[in-house]
Amino acid sequence: MSGRTGWTHEEIKAVADGDLTRFASLSRRRVLQGGLAAAGVMAMPIIPGPAKAAVGGDLITLTWEGFDAIDSTKEWATANGVTITNSSMATQDDVQAKLIGSNPVRLDVTSYNQAYNKFYADELQIINALDPAKLPNYNEAGIFDAFYKKDRWFWDNTLWGLPFCWGLVALVYNPKMMAKPTSYKDLLAPELKGKIAFVDDNTGTWPGLAKVAGVNSYPNVTKEELTTIFENAKLYREQTLSFAPSNGDVVSLFVAGEIAACFCIGTNITVDTARQGVVTEYVVPEEGAFMWSDALCIPKSSGNIDTAYAFINEVMGPGPQAAIAQRNICGSPSRKAAEVMDDATRALFDYANLDGILKQTPLLGIPPRESADIATYDEWVQAYENLKVGI
Amino acid sequence: MNPRERTGLFLAAPTVLYMAFFFVLPAFLLFVYSFYRSKAYVPIPDFVFDNYARALTSKGFWLVVWLSVKVGLSTGAISVAASFPVAWYIVYRTRGNALLYLILASWITSYLVRIYGWRMILGSNGFVNTTLVQLGIIDQPLDFLLYNPVAVVIALVHIYLPLTLLMLISSLRDVRPEYLEAARDLGAGSTTTLLKVIVPMINRGLTGAFMFTTVLAAGDYVAPQVLGGTNSVTAGLLISNQFRATGNWPFGAALAFVNFAVFVAVYFAFTNLLRLAGLAPNRRIH
Numbered sequence: 212m213s214g215r216t217g218w219t220h221e222e223i224k225a226v227a228d229g230d231l232t233r234f235a236s237l238s239r240r241r242v243l244q245g246g247l248a249a250a251g252v253m254a255m256p257i258i259p260g261p262a263k264a265a266v267g268g269d270l271i272t273l274t275w276e277g278f279d280a281i282d283s284t285k286e287w288a289t290a291n292g293v294t295i296t297n298s299s300m301a302t303q304d305d306v307q308a309k310l311i312g313s314n315p316v317r318l319d320v321t322s323y324n325q326a327y328n329k330f331y332a333d334e335l336q337i338i339n340a341l342d343p344a345k346l347p348n349y350n351e352a353g354i355f356d357a358f359y360k361k362d363r364w365f366w367d368n369t370l371w372g373l374p375f376c377w378g379l380v381a382l383v384y385n386p387k388m389m390a391k392p393t394s395y396k397d398l399l400a401p402e403l404k405g406k407i408a409f410v411d412d413n414t415g416t417w418p419g420l421a422k423v424a425g426v427n428s429y430p431n432v433t434k435e436e437l438t439t440i441f442e443n444a445k446l447y448r449e450q451t452l453s454f455a456p457s458n459g460d461v462v463s464l465f466v467a468g469e470i471a472a473c474f475c476i477g478t479n480i481t482v483d484t485a486r487q488g489v490v491t492e493y494v495v496p497e498e499g500a501f502m503w504s505d506a507l508c509i510p511k512s513s514g515n516i517d518t519a520y521a522f523i524n525e526v527m528g529p530g531p532q533a534a535i536a537q538r539n540i541c542g543s544p545s546r547k548a549a550e551v552m553d554d555a556t557r558a559l560f561d562y563a564n565l566d567g568i569l570k571q572t573p574l575l576g577i578p579p580r581e582s583a584d585i586a587t588y589d590e591w592v593q594a595y596e597n598l599k600v601g602i
Numbered sequence: 603m604n605p606r607e608r609t610g611l612f613l614a615a616p617t618v619l620y621m622a623f624f625f626v627l628p629a630f631l632l633f634v635y636s637f638y639r640s641k642a643y644v645p646i647p648d649f650v651f652d653n654y655a656r657a658l659t660s661k662g663f664w665l666v667v668w669l670s671v672k673v674g675l676s677t678g679a680i681s682v683a684a685s686f687p688v689a690w691y692i693v694y695r696t697r698g699n700a701l702l703y704l705i706l707a708s709w710i711t712s713y714l715v716r717i718y719g720w721r722m723i724l725g726s727n728g729f730v731n732t733t734l735v736q737l738g739i740i741d742q743p744l745d746f747l748l749y750n751p752v753a754v755v756i757a758l759v760h761i762y763l764p765l766t767l768l769m770l771i772s773s774l775r776d777v778r779p780e781y782l783e784a785a786r787d788l789g790a791g792s793t794t795t796l797l798k799v800i801v802p803m804i805n806r807g808l809t810g811a812f813m814f815t816t817v818l819a820a821g822d823y824v825a826p827q828v829l830g831g832t833n834s835v836t837a838g839l840l841i842s843n844q845f846r847a848t849g850n851w852p853f854g855a856a857l858a859f860v861n862f863a864v865f866v867a868v869y870f871a872f873t874n875l876l877r878l879a880g881l882a883p884n885r886r887i888h
Contacts, residue, residue: 308846311643335643405745411827413847452749454834456827463718468727469748581641592848593662599835600662 266521267292273300273321280526283534287525293518301457302412310337315512319519322505323372325363326414326577332371338508341370345520348527349373357565358544364506372506375526378541379478379572380415381493381500388471394497395423398472404450406471410461411454417591418575419475420444422498430578437586441594454599465491479539502572636855643849653856667864670837673751674820677758678812681766689770706764717828720757724748749831757829758819766811773807805882809873817865837861
């Protein structure tokens, strides 16, 4: 040791291991030269190391019924010690109702209808920006172009949500109770009075009401057009049995034989009615239909962000994606899922022509919160409530 | 304060404090909110009457309040009228509580299960229609049994009748049989005994049972949505939409307090009606 200015590796390790006898022969200068290094080594166990993601524990999710992906991610959850607690939303508005205010409910993963993108991210600021590096299953090669980093999910160079399913909102009917309709106007037939239902879902119904009134500028309709839309909607209210509170209630109405058609609803409910022995079918009327797409996101109230990322990434894998599509009769944004899903599910949509599908049945936004000329979201809500009340 | 009063205060304090912190204070805060403005889920502190003006001039709001009041009053009246004879029988004609337990057993099932159960009973292909068709009494199912306010009231009476029964039993137990015998001895018939002796003596319990049921039924919005058809929008649903869908908490708060004022008015109207009819003497009977 003497004659040298620095400590050797062995000397530092010895001191860290508690062997201080070597100090006896050291000069003060040498002690100071090596002491810091030795202290550092001794302190290593209590100095935090580089951060690493810790996946595991509880994961609280809020999704639409059937879109929880619990079954398809069971192996992953078991392998990582993740316990998923899922609850179902009745409408998209259930999500922001839980997340706004100074004391939001803890949610680790939830989903937003693509129309709510900037509302959640920019206006209410209730969701986290996502780090694409933590979501390797969401990549350009593996995701259809229509769903990869498009403005519903990615803007200002920031990713906010991962589209994980999509489908059609169209007219669903019971072929045993009515002939196949070609237009929404077919629902005005006298024999269908009291035999149709609306699902009480704003973004799932308003576009349809606009279409049947001949207004094609939704969500940016003028205030005069809004009046026209809801005057026309009264004709359909006359035929309506119920404004069902949820998709599940519409299924119940179909199964009980109470209704012959639902004005506008996700076509995936045909699966749910079939499970209960009642065949329903969907049709894209001449006025058109529109597409829905939900994206997984991580709310700011999340208490387990690392696991949330891992879960979302797992859901975007081909297996879970194919399972979600098959269970819900919906589309998947994943190319690889389209390759592994069964023939019947793959045949639902022309995956080779997704751009064409989107052109015919576009993704629509929601009315603006504030505007002098365009009917605002609040005005739509008020008009819709008046329709339901009957004025 | 004497020791008994101090003991009473001490025992009541936890509940009073709980209600103060978790009801009175939040209600006060909600009242303050009702004077704020709102901009897309962001309440803006202010002191304006715009929300109340909008609520009071909203035709749709008054229509649903009227529907809610009708449903509430109907449910309250039918529940009280239906449970009074049963309460009488349990208090004066039997020694056991078997009948009471039988009626209370319906509370063991979930509220939603009961609501959907009524849909299965009254629906087009439900129990009633199926039976009537099979018996040959009707050719086609009766559409009018369900998806209207009557179906809502039927279901709500089923839900709240046990509550009114319990409250009436509690009140009737304070009317000793000796009072009824004395009335008979003085020549009072059944109706006179009911109107001059029993109802005045239980008027507070009667009022409580009626108003409790009325307010709960009027505020219900699940049963109207599931069973009410297009008459499914109630004040509760309108108010909740302001908090859920539009994020206009100040307006929702104003709607809630206007609704509250309506039910306070209903309460005073009911109690004054009882007093004018001579059924609610303004004194403590026992």
